[in-house]
Amino acid sequence: MTADIIDGKAFAAQVRERVGRQVAVLKAESKLTPGLAVVLVGEDPASKVYVRNKGKSTAEAGMKSEEIRLEASATQEEVLEVVTRLNEDPSIHGILVQLPLPKQVDEMAVLDAIDPAKDVDGFHVINTGRQAVGLPAMVPCTPLGCIMMLKDKLGELSGLNAVVVGRSNIVGKPMASLLLAESCTVTIAHSRTKDLPSVCRNADILVAAVGRPEMIRGDWVKPGATVIDVGINRIEKDDGKTKLVGDVCFSEAVEIAGAITPVPGGVGPMTIACLLANTVTAACRQAGIEEPNP
Numbered sequence: 001m002t003a004d005i006i007d008g009k010a011f012a013a014q015v016r017e018r019v020g021r022q023v024a025v026l027k028a029e030s031k032l033t034p035g036l037a038v039v040l041v042g043e044d045p046a047s048k049v050y051v052r053n054k055g056k057s058t059a060e061a062g063m064k065s066e067e068i069r070l071e072a073s074a075t076q077e078e079v080l081e082v083v084t085r086l087n088e089d090p091s092i093h094g095i096l097v098q099l100p101l102p103k104q105v106d107e108m109a110v111l112d113a114i115d116p117a118k119d120v121d122g123f124h125v126i127n128t129g130r131q132a133v134g135l136p137a138m139v140p141c142t143p144l145g146c147i148m149m150l151k152d153k154l155g156e157l158s159g160l161n162a163v164v165v166g167r168s169n170i171v172g173k174p175m176a177s178l179l180l181a182e183s184c185t186v187t188i189a190h191s192r193t194k195d196l197p198s199v200c201r202n203a204d205i206l207v208a209a210v211g212r213p214e215m216i217r218g219d220w221v222k223p224g225a226t227v228i229d230v231g232i233n234r235i236e237k238d239d240g241k242t243k244l245v246g247d248v249c250f251s252e253a254v255e256i257a258g259a260i261t262p263v264p265g266g267v268g269p270m271t272i273a274c275l276l277a278n279t280v281t282a283a284c285r286q287a288g289i290e291e292p293n294p
């Protein structure tokens with residue numbers, strides 16, 4: 001039996017449409033246009049593609065979108081100045097500083113400078129902490145999108161064994177925390193984990209977020225498990241052209257899993273949709289109004 005393919009692209013389109021309806025209500029009833037600012041430092045071509053896609057989807061949802069570009073040589077002070085200006089701009093409700101930043105810029109210091117109320121990435125320690133103790137928080141977009149797909153596929157997650165491979169601050173750790181909040185039994189595995197394949201074989205929910213192309217093999221997957229592949233790796237094919245692959249060997253895992261997200265078209269589009277949803281949430285909280293539910 002082959003796995004159900006979880007269509008992240010279609011699901012993300014639904015989320016974006018809902019965000020669009022929310023924005024229409026906010027504009028009509030509260031004279032509020034949610035605004036998202038994206039800060040891009042340097043010229044990384046892959047980053048530019050994400051930034052362009054984000055700008056396009058914000059506009060499509062009827063939101064205000066601002067893009068700030070700085071040279072790759074920008075100093076930490078210059079980046080902090082932009083963040084301070086955006087913190088003070090009442091038309092901007094969400095701020096995303098595209099990571100990674102050039103090495104002369106201290107990433108932690110920049111993330112720390114973002115007003116936690118405008119932190120639509122959910123990377124500020126205030127939001128990390130609030131989420132961990134169960135207070136309202138801005139939740140990181142990629143893990144949030146993964147949870148939405150899991151609930152859509154499985155319904156209740158309570159009591160399931162979840163294994164997260166990867167312990168980054170932007171995916172692995174918040175993913176584990178969200179799964180715990182859903183009452184999963186959570187294991188975080190990483191490069192030092194002993195016998196990773198057998199740890200993975202315990203997972204009803206297997207989340208791969210390591211950034212190593214096709215590392216997770218089909219025989220690491222428990223039959224019927226739900227596999228969420230967060231990895232987006234560009235690799236060279238035999239003919240010299242490039243293609244995107246995940247952290248999971250899809251062709252093997254699809255034969256064993258119950259459901260699996262593809263790459264591309266899985267987690268990636270959901271990340272952008274959740275960024276828009278977070279911007280609406282942030283705008284409503286800043287304006288002190290309830291989030292519309294159209």
Ligand SMILES: Nc1nc(=O)c2c([nH]1)NC[C@@H]1CN(c3ccc(C(=O)N[C@@H](CCC(=O)O)C(=O)O)cc3)C=[N+]21
Pocket residue numbers: 049050096097098099100121141142232244263264265266267268269270271272
């Ligand atoms: N502060 C910050 N927040 C981020 O959320 C953030 C970041 N920095 N830095 C870079 C990574 C990467 N990321 C992606 C989002 C969507 C796709 C996406 O939509 N991918 C499509 C197609 C991509 C393609 O075709 O190239 C897909 O998977 O189907 C990819 C990558 C967000 N990131």
